[in-house]
Amino acid sequence: MRSEGTGGLQGLRSGAPQISGVLGRGELVSVSARIGNDLMGYVCDRDESGLLLDVRDPSGDPTGYEFLPWSSIERVIAGG
Secondary structure, three states: OEOOOOOOEOOOOOOOOOHHHHOOOOOEEEEEEOOOOEEEEEEEEEEOOEEEEEEEOOOOOEEEEEEEEHHHEEEEEEOO
């Protein structure tokens, strides 16, 4: 809900992230995909076609790179 006359948002928490920060290179994210996979990893890149992750296993070890088209992503959680 926008506040009248100020252009700001009422109720938005102070310091709320923006997409460019949350999905910026090197940010740790957890992604739920429509195919039932949940992945955790670091953002390598993103563009209009999707998201490229440096995927990590539960212990934090790298397992490879995974490209996820935006249409396959259900949810992204910042901070892993």
